[in-house]
Amino acid sequence: MPSSRPFAKWIEENQDKLVDRLAESVAIPSVSGDASYRPEVHRMGGWLADTLTGLGVSVKSVPLGKQNLDGQEIDLPPVLLGEYGSDPKKKTILVYGHYDVQPALKSDGWNTEPFSLSEDKETGRFYGRGSSDDKGPILGWLNVIEAHTKTNTEMPVNLKMVFEGMEESGSDGLEELVVAESKKFLSNVDAVCISDNYWLGTTSPCITYGLRGLAYFQVSISGPGADLHSGVFGGMVHEPMTDLFAVFSKLVTPSGEILVPGIADKVAPLTAEEKARYEVIDITVADFESAAGGKVTLSDDKATTLMGRMRYPSLSIHGVEGAFSAAGAKTVIPASVRGKFSIRLVPDLTPQDVNELVTKYLNDEFAKLGSKNTFKVEMLSGGMPWVASIDHWNYKAGTKATETVYSKTPDFTREGGSIPITLTFADALGKSxxxxxxxxxxxxxxxxxxxxxxxxxxxxxxxxxxxLTEVANFAE
Ligand SMILES: [Zn+2]
Structure with a gap:
């Protein structure tokens, strides 16, 4: 049965007004990745701060200094720290969202103006950049506050808000701020809720409790002093590209099995309870085939396919710098090549562990080649995986709320990629x-x-x- 609470009824009845506010926010093209749009990102931050203030939220706009973008020194957009309520008897929930968006031009292939929210009345869909990522969810929190005020309903929790304007461009400066505020503004937070991802499919709501980490590697092989001609040197010299292919063939099998020893041993074992969670997720292998644009899944079994993305590591080979890649039949022997691959990480793999295992293994494999070329493997970047316990009251509240609103138990999902702010909050605050x-x-x-x-x-x-209402019921 859907929610019958007064605040919910108010949202239902006032939805057109709430949609207008969404349209106002979408009309501000707050593209963070393009210096020429930076004033719009600041305008969006100002609009959001004013709107929050109008709803009774106390807002602090924290400047983050400058950055260099497209050769210009420009101001980073501020992080908005919002606070609504400070009753010591209530739990304090921190919510996060971002008010910047990805770039969008009509000429990219949009059917409508990207920065003008337009409704398709037949399907009930609103088109516009930022509608779903992440202005809709941010305004969702605002809708909740307004609905409680208008219906004279007491907010069940204290809310703290962190809204940033750089998420689509690497969240510059945010981690430092969160760490610095963890002992101040964020010190009394009991749990965190982030609404900045998506259902897995189109019909079932989900709650996401895990993300994969990443270890990104570069392998450099060089020998000759310059590119050589195969008609002159072919058959005389050790070729870097041949060495690279020999080494890369030892990384992963075509069926996706990672060949680096020690990696599989560090993956947390699968329990029957966890396996069951994948089996009930509302999605089919055909959905993945259509998302991939081809019948190319490694398995025909749904749970296996889901686990391949959500709970096991994967290794992908991305490219080769320095290789001949144009059309035609150039007979070059490249003098040096840099191959790139990465491994998506799951508990209990850390980037440090994986770096050690990969470096030792690839050095050994290269030594076996007997090549006179020089070989170097390095990890360019790394990020930890994250998994939370779905038995925590934070998740129980989210589950109950989903059951109330959508009349079904949410799919419990883990994302195959990373959302770095999640780890920042989990590490800095030590909360669910x-x-x-x-x-x-x-x-x-x-x-x-x-x-x-x-x-x-x-x-x-x-x-x-x-x-938020269920948090008050479930919290210990
Ligand atoms: Zn987002």
Missing amino acids: VMLLPMGRGDDGAHSINEKLDRSNFIQGSILLGEY
Whole structure:
């Protein structure tokens, strides 16, 4: 049975007004990755701060200094720290969102103006950049606050808010701020809720409790002093590209098995309880085939396919710098090549562990070649995986809220990629972090024709309010 609380009814009845506010926010092209749009990102931060203040939230706009972008020194957009309520008897929930967006041009293939929210009345969808990622979810929290005020309903928790304007461009400066505020503004936070991802598919709500980490490697092989001609030197010299192919063939099998010894041993064992979670997720292998644009899945079994992305590591070979890659039949022997690959990490793999295992293994494999070329492997970047316990009251509240609003138990999902802020909050605050998405898997967050379904905006806002209400019930 859907929520019958006064705040939920108010959201239902005032939805057109709430949609207007979403349209106002989408109309500000707050693209963080392009210096020429930076004033718009600041304008969006100002709009959000004013709107929050108008709803009774006390807001502090924290400047983060400058950055160099496209050769210009420009101001980073501020992080907004919001606070609503400070009753010591209530739990304090921290919510996170970002008010910047990905770039969008009509000429990229949009059917509508990307920075003008337009509704397709037949499907009940709102098209516009940022509608789903992440302005809709941010406004969801605002809708909840306004609905409580207008219905004279006491907010069930104290809310703290961190809204940033650089998420689509690497969240410059945010981690330092969160760490610095963890003993101050954020010191009394009891749990964190992030609404900045998506349902897995289009029909079932989900709660996300894990993310994969990453270890990105570069292998450099060089020998000759310059590129050589195969008609002159072929058959005379050790060739870097041949060495690279020999070494890369030892990384992973075509069926996806990682060949680096020691990696599989560090993966946390699968329990029957966890396996069952994948089996009930509302998605099919055909959905993945259609998302991939081809019948190319490694397995025909749904749970195996899901686990391949969510709970096991994977190794992908990305490219070769220095290789001949143009059309035609150039007979070059490249003098030096740099091959790139990465491994997506899951508990209990750390980037440090993987770096050690990969470095030793590839050095050994290269030694076996008997090549006179020089060989170097290095990890260019690394990020930890994250998994939370779904038995925590934070998750129980999210689950109950989803059951109320959508009349079904959420799919419990883990993302195959990373959302670095999640780890920042989990590490800096030491509290439960939950990802509670508003939009659907087909929203096209970073693509053309980004949309948010009306029902996801309205029911998703009610979901956030239900979650806060259930927090008060479930918290120990
Ligand atoms: Zn986002």
